[in-house]
Amino acid sequence: MCTYHVVAKVVEPKIVTLREAEAELKVATKEKNAAEDRMAVVQSKLDEMQAQFDAAMAEKQRLEEDAANTQKKMDAANALISALAGEEVRWTQQSKEFDDMIQRLTGDCALASAFVSYLGPFNKEFRELLLTRDFYGHCQTLKIPVTKDLKVASFLVEDSEVGEWNLQGLPTDELSVQNGIMVTRATRYPVLVDPQGQGRVWLMNREEANSLKVTQLIDKMFRNHLEDCLSFGKPMLIENIEEELDPVLDPVLERRFQRKGKGFILQLADKEVDFAETFKLFCTTRLPNPHYTPEMSAKVTIVDFTVTMEGLEDQLLGKLILKEKHELEEQRQSLIEEVQNYKKKIKQLEDDLLFRLSNSQGNLLDDAELIDVLAVTKQTSQDVSEKLANASETNMKITEACEEYRPVAHRATLLYFLIAEFSVVNCMYQTSLSQFNELYLLAIDNSDKATMPSKRIANIIEHMTYAIYLYIQRGLFERHKVLFALMLTNKVLLSAGTVRGEDVDVFLKGGGALDINSVRRKPKEWIPDAVWLNIVALSNMDAFRDVADSVFRNDGLWRQWYDQEAPEMAKVPDYEERLTKFERMCVVKAFREDRTLVAAADYIADGLGSRFVEAVPLNMSSTWEESHPKCPLICLLSPGADPTKLIEELAKRKKMKVLGVSMGQGQEIIARRYMATATVEGQWVLLQNTHLGLGYLTEVEQYLVKADELHEDFRLWITAEPHPQFPIGLLQMGIKITNEAPVGMKAGLRNSYTWVTQDMLDAVARVEWRELLYIMCF
Incomplete structure (x- = not known):
């Protein structure tokens, strides 16, 4: 009990304290639960x-991004509008034109x-006639x-491509551009009628990068060249063809290609040859x-590639x-190349822009790359347009400075076309354009210099006309010189x-096209x-x-004039005081055709100068020097x-x-031996009467053309x-000479005096010797 009392005395206060603490805990716990309830709320x-x-911030972010995208689209739209500002009117107009087109x-x-x-075989005038009259008219008839x-050249080819052709050597005139279109656009392989060789030069420049092979039908390796070009897809130029082609080319011309595996083959005579689609064939x-x-x-x-005036x-x-x-001229050529490059660049930019616009997916404003390209294109286009305007202005100034010399080029053109047309008089009167160009440049160099351009131009024209006349007349027969x-x-005079x-x-x-029964009746029977x-x-x-009427009124005077031995020297009834030299020649031809060339001599002397009617003796030495x-x-x-x-x-x-x-049957062997010897040792070879061995002359031509060193x-x-x-090639590369006896006493004397030298006069001291020489010449 005592122990209990001791323990209880100690424990009781603690129990009381515990109960108080528990009561406080309940209160605290209740307060805590209430606080937690409030905190949960x-x-x-x-x-x-x-x-x-968070929702507000997300919305804010979305709005900011939307605003940024909207700003970006606005900037892109402004850039697009700015870039296309100059195109709207043009594209709208082109759209309408396109609908009409x-x-x-x-x-x-x-x-x-x-x-x-x-229309390839025809000249420019006939092409235009057929195109506008027949082709257009037929379409109209069929409604x-x-x-x-229609401008066919503009319809079929871009200016930039034409400019590229010009840089490659194609002449700039419209006919040549049309010819270029036919050569590049036709499905059949082209044959170029090219007497002056300009089409050949253009093709060689154009296809040079593609390893063009130039050959001839008479080439011993022609068949091998053809097979190689067909197999490897190289362009081939067969030059100097005549009026027929080798039948071995028929499968090529007719495109008899057959598919074999992944490629094509061609039956070439007795052999199968691979065919590459890049193969091209040209003939001249x-x-x-x-x-x-x-x-x-x-x-x-x-295709008629004959050069135009x-x-x-x-x-x-x-x-x-x-x-x-x-x-x-150097500046002009540089400018032409520069302008051509500008045009090509603009074309590339326009094509690229249209391609991107047509292939753009979705909203244009979302394609940032397109907008950037458009801006660059616009800026570049503006820069190029400014450069083109400056180049055009510069070209105009250069052209004005060059035009002063055009009369010289015009006279030279008249001369060349006369020489080319004169080949119908005799088949041997052939002169190539390259030969004429040499004469032209030589005449420019040899003409008198002058400080005044007008005087210099007159000097060039005068010297060039006579120098080229002398060169050509040396190869004409006497009856053709006048x-x-x-x-x-x-x-x-017609040009002037x-x-x-x-x-x-x-x-x-004259009256060659008239009928005596359908014209006015002749007044007198003597006519x-x-x-x-x-x-x-x-x-x-x-x-x-x-x-x-004059012939009817003054029958006697006209008959008297008609009966004159030299009517060109007599007075023409009723017209004497008012006749020019040309009109006098026309009257003489009308009445006395046999005296036309005599009257023409006065007309020529009056129009060009007396030296154009004077006989010029043949000088073999100067000819050899040329x-x-x-x-x-x-x-x-x-x-x-x-x-x-x-x-x-x-x-x-x-x-x-x-x-x-002297050529004839079997003489080719001797001629070949002489040629081989002379070309090495520096001797002369004389092939006489070659019209009897024309086959060998083709061989001679090829020998001279291909010889590297002579x-x-x-x-x-x-x-x-x-x-x-x-x-023709031999005639065009050579110098033609005739040595007929001159017509007339004056021409004969002039010719005779050419072989009389000072050494010959001094050979004999006696006076009679010189008199004898004079008599022999006379």
């Missing part, structure tokens, strides 16, 4: 507010296709919508007017400026406006029918409107004229050995009678 409110805050597309394509397919006066001919069979014409696209005049002007003001001078005078084209037509044609028809035709000239190893000297034979003696005498003076052979003293002399099968 607050926490829920806090969570709700946090959620609202689509309506006429069928007819335009038909016209363009017909143009490329059928096919078609563009009136030097014949000015070839006659191809309908079968061949159906297999190829024949406009194109040649621009080329000759460029050569002259390069001589006279080379810095201007005729050539007459045609030259007509062209020069001194005579009218209608009057020249009357002079040339031959042909003469009366000429008189009626002559009345179409303004100066001779009443010539028929030649070079690759330039043969071709002597045209006529009855009673043999240049062999002159050649041998010249060789003796020059201390040269002449290896001569001895500088080597010369090739050829004598031949005119023959239509004489190689």
Whole structure:
């Protein structure tokens, strides 16, 4: 008990304290639970507010991003609007034009296709006639919508591509551009009628990067070249073809390709050859007017590449400026290249922009790359446009400075086309454009210098006209020399406006197209029918409107004049005081055609100068000096004229050995041996009567063209009678010579005096010796 008391005394207070603590704990716990309840309410409110805050922040972020995107789109839209600001009007207009163009597309394509397919063989005038009259008219008849006066060149090719062609050597005139289109767009392989070789030069420059192979049908390796080009897809140029092609080319021309595996093959005669689609075939001919069979014409696209007056005049002007003001011509050529590059760049930018616009997916404003490209394109386009404007202004100034010299180029163009046309008089009168260019540049160098441009131009024209006339007339037969001078005078005076084209037509044609039964009755029987028809035709000239009435009124005077031995020297009834030299020549031709060339001499002397009617003796020495190893000297034979003696005498003076052979059957072996020896040792070769061995001359031409090095003293002399099968290339690369006896006493004396030298006069001291020489010449 005592122990209990001791323990209880100690434990009881603790129990009381425990109960008090428990009571306090209950109170604290109750307060805690109440606080926790209040905190839970607050926490829920806090969570709700946090959620609202997070939602508000997310919305804020979204709005900020939306605002940024909207700003970005606004900037892109502003950039797009700014970049396309200058295009809206143009594109709107083009869109309307495009809608209209689509309506006429069928007819335009038909016209363009017909143009490329059928008009290649014709000249510019006939092409325009067929295009505007027949093709357009037929579309109208069939009620096919078609563009009136369609510019085929603009329809089929871009200016940038044409500019590239020009840089490659294609002349800038419209006909040449059309030819370029036919060569590059036609499905059939082209045959270029290219007497001047300009199409050949363009093709060689154009295809040079593609490893163009140049060959000929007579080349021993022709078949191998063809197979290689077909297999490896290389372009091939067959030059100097005649009027027929090798039948081995028929499968190629007719495109008889067969698929084999992944590629194509072609049955070439007895052999299968792989065919690559990149293969191209071009053919050129030097014949000015070839006659191809309908079968061949159906297999190829024949293109007339004959040079035009406009194109040649621009080329000759460029050569002259390069001589006279080379810095201007160099600047002009540099400017042309620069402008071409600008145009090409603009075209590339426009094509790239249209491609991106057409292939853009979704909203344009979302395509940042497109916007950037558009901005760059716009800026570049503006820069290029400014440069083009500056270049155009500079080009205009250069052109104005160059135009001052155009009369020289115009005169040279007249000369060349006269020379080219004169080949119809005789097949041997062939002169290449490259040969003419050499004469042209030489004449510029040799003409008198002058400080005043006008004087310099006059000097060049005067010297060039006579120098080229001398060069050409040296290779003309006597009966054609006055005729050539007459045609030259007509062209020069016609160009100058001194005579009218209608009057020249009357002079040339006379009354040949008239019928004696359909014209006014002749007044007197002494007048031959042909003469009366000429008189009626002559009345179409303004100066001779009443010539028929004059013949009727003054029958006696006209008959007396008609019966004169030299009517060109007598007074013309009723017209003497008012006649020009040209009109006098027309009257003489109308009444006395046999005296026309005599009257023409006065007209030529008055129009060009007396030296154009004076006979010029042949100087073999100066002719030899003009030649070079690759330039043969071709002597045209006529009855009673043999240049062999002159050649041998010249060789003796020059201390040269002449290896001569008269051509005929079996003589080619000797000629080949002589050529091989002479080209190495520097001797002369004389091939006589080559019209009897024309086959060998083609071989000679190829030998001279392909020879890398010839001895500088080597010369090739050829004598031949005119023959239509004489190689044109040999004629065009050589110097033609005739040595007929001159016509008339004055010409004979002048010719005789050429062989009388001072050494010959001093050979004998006696006076009688000189008198004897004079008598022999006379």
